[in-house]
Amino acid sequence: MEPINAPESIDLISLAPVLVLSVFAMAVLVLDLFAGKNKALVVFVSITGLFLSGVSALAKYKLPVYSFNDSYVVDHLSVFFIFLFTLSSALAILLSIEYNRREGIRMGEYYSLILFCTIGMILLASSTDLIMIFLGIEIVSICLYVLAGIRRRDLKSNESALKYFLLGAFATGFLLYGMALVYGTTGSTNLMKIATAIHEGNVNSMPLLLLGVVLLVVGFGFKVSSAPFHMWTPDVYQGAPTPVTAFMAVGPKAAAFAALFRVFTQSLPELDSTWEMVLIVVAVLTMVVGNLGAIMQTNVKRLLAFSSVSHVGYILMAVIAKNSIATASLLFYMLAYAFMIFGVFGIIIMMGREGEENLEIENYAGLGYKHPLLALSMTAFLLSLGGLPPFAGFVAKFYIFSAALKEGLLALVVIAVLNSAISFYYYLKIIVFMYMKEPQQEIRVSLSPITLFVVTVSLIATIQLGIFPDPIIALAQN
């Protein structure tokens, strides 16, 4: 038996982002007892924690650094993802402040749950061990189950949480079973050791390993909501509080992608002929189902849920391509996507008022003339989601398509661009309502300053990443 934890492999500095965030998350829990009804202090502490956690990700400068018996790594991928997670969690918290006040969500746990969830995401993106990945996924999922159902008196929210929990637990089972099979056949849970075992032909039973890989695809497929494991997405996205939906669409999804990317490109590259085909089918199915599903929707949140499914299809192309461009394009796409999503959901939050959320597309009729700037921002976000220049979404798509084309995946790219064309149809639908239809009722938006701030930041970033993406691309390419 191997000795447990060789002392030199304990590296708390590597773990700094997790530790910082854990301290702050617990501090938030305690502070909430004293803060009373005013959550400003809680919010401030949470944001500070996220900021410090993001900064502490830079503590290691000679990358990559492996620690804890090679189960935890600090490399460029994980550092970039930690930035993304802390940023997106901070934006989600900012979006929540006014929404929660309006909707009467007064629990301080809300903020600490987001922080704990972020810890899980960081673990996911930094783990090189199946067990750690599983732990990360569980931390993230459990926080999300609670967050989705945090509006206890709202039926939709309850449905959302329950559905997410039941299906999520089921998917976790698949994931765990897949991990068990991979461990059983290769003798290790460490990604590098699995890769070595496969490379050296040290596999007990190839069929079982392949079965394990397929089960991993299923498990991860659920977590990133790729078709045909996406069924929960529309209901959960619709029922969860809007800031939570935005949060779910970005951070946890990116984290699951980071883990998926690591598992499939670092430990299973030798088996690529097997899983590549599976993932291609899943990617195509995801794009098509997401886009076709979105066309039918009349509820903006459901529409965006399906649209996010289709985006998962595009992002999967990066995993399939698995070349040097793919890593960078994955990072860039997630960042661009984060800003677009927070922008769109910020506007959706502002469209609602106490007691009425105004989530139907019809409610957007006439917005273009009543609030031109708001509508213009919404237009920019939607066109960016569709992948129209000069917005971030276009550069991101261009990047991912390049990665796939470099691998010669021409058919896949053609399917993807045709899907982009379909996606324009439903993004335009919202624009049609904003500019080309007469309002059925008076539009009363709640222009709350902090939400407006998030939208502004997102808009600037969406345009900035679209017109001058060079610095971020350079960063992502490292």
Add this chain to the structure above:
Amino acid sequence: MFLTFLTFLPIVGAIVVALLPKQQEGAIKQTALAFAAADFLLSLELWRSFDVTTHKMQFEFSTSWISSWGVNYHVGIDGISLLLYVMTTFLTMISIIASWGVTKHIREYMMAMLALSTGMLGVFISLDMFLFYVFWEFQLVPMYIIIGVWGGPRRIYAAVKFFLYTAVGSLLMLVAIIWIYFIVKEQTGVATTDLLYITEHLNVPLDIQKWLWMAFFLAFAIKVPMFPFHTWLPDAHVEAPTAGSVILAGVLLKMGTYGFFRFNLPLFPHASNEFVPFVAWLSVIGIVYGALVSLVQEDLKKLVAYSSVSHLGFVMLGTFAFNHYGMQGALLQNINHGVSTGALFLLVGMIYDRRHTRLISEFGGLSKQMPKYAICFMIVALSSIGLPGMNGFVGEFLILLGFFQVDGMITAIATSGVIFAACYILWMFQRVMFHELKNPKNMNLKDINARELITVVPLIVLIFWIGLYPKPFMKTFDASVSHLITKVDPDNFRPSKHKKHEHAALIGEAELAKLQKELQGK
């Protein structure tokens, strides 16, 4: 930098207009017009200082944009794009004058118009594939908004159709662009999307060339629009407001033909030659089909829209003649169509403003009630038919002359399009302008007013100018066309090289001497 300034001036105008208060409609219109007019006048300076003796890019400006990918902000203008550029600024100005009567959301309207102008101008000057694609897609949005907000009853359907059609084509072009990017990177080791560099260094086998060619073809053929891809055009034209139709016919369609000149021919000369019969037949079908469908239209705008399909068929035919006559004719016909059809849409818009209908059956005898209007309409209609002495004649004649050297049969069929054009235009004219003035609603129509004259007269001047003395216009294409022909000349791809001088007699002596001198000059 001058070119960049000119291109982005309109969108600066759009931002300025956005800052004006909504109620000051007069100020909004004047500001928009001021920007458009300034842009047009300054763009004339381009034409004035343009060196017609070289095919090289002029007013070039290049700077690194996304250096990690080798994407540059590279703009420039040559003989192929110069007149299209000037025509864009010109028609933008005319359209803004023609939109003086718009009452609904005037500020947003002017913003969309100016933003559209920047998008279109950008397309014509981009010398980087990435940049080109950005502008190509960007101009979709304002046009979509213009059709969708200020259009007719079925405007939303038309706008979405317009957007999706173009998007599908251009997205496949995007795939081709990325593919070319990797091919060039592999072959030369240079990662770049710079069009001039790629044009010079791209070297792909014929079968891949064909695929790439088709991807670009689809994007541009939808825009032109060529025969089976034209169905979005009638809808878009009928629903678009007058100024939208003018821009659509005058500039947006030209982006398609321009694309062939800038991308398909120089990048894939061999594939282009292989596809000549394919393009020629589609063009001819478009010419005849467009003309026949025009014949039976009851709606004036629809008639003009289908006539565009027919006219653009000529342009495509000329482009794929790969000789001096055909290509010069195509480029000139590009301008002609913009002028004539633009004017037709303006005139149709004028009676629509008065009567709120465009059905031919509602009119009749208008020449008695609106004599000045009838004269303008007559001139424009005749130029659209291609009457000698007017612009349409020069262009169509050159195109037919050029393509005759390639295939007499196809040219003969295409020529029938000219005859059909006379039929549908004259018949329409007769039904609208002549006969009895029976419909009481037409009894009190006011004749063309000063503002409307301002929009139409410059176009009429151009009609005669190009018709009688096309040289200043033709001169600008010369060098660029000659250079392009050296690339796509069918003789380059034929095993034997004896056919070249068979048709030389058709070219005038002076013309030939000049050509030879130019060739020697290189």
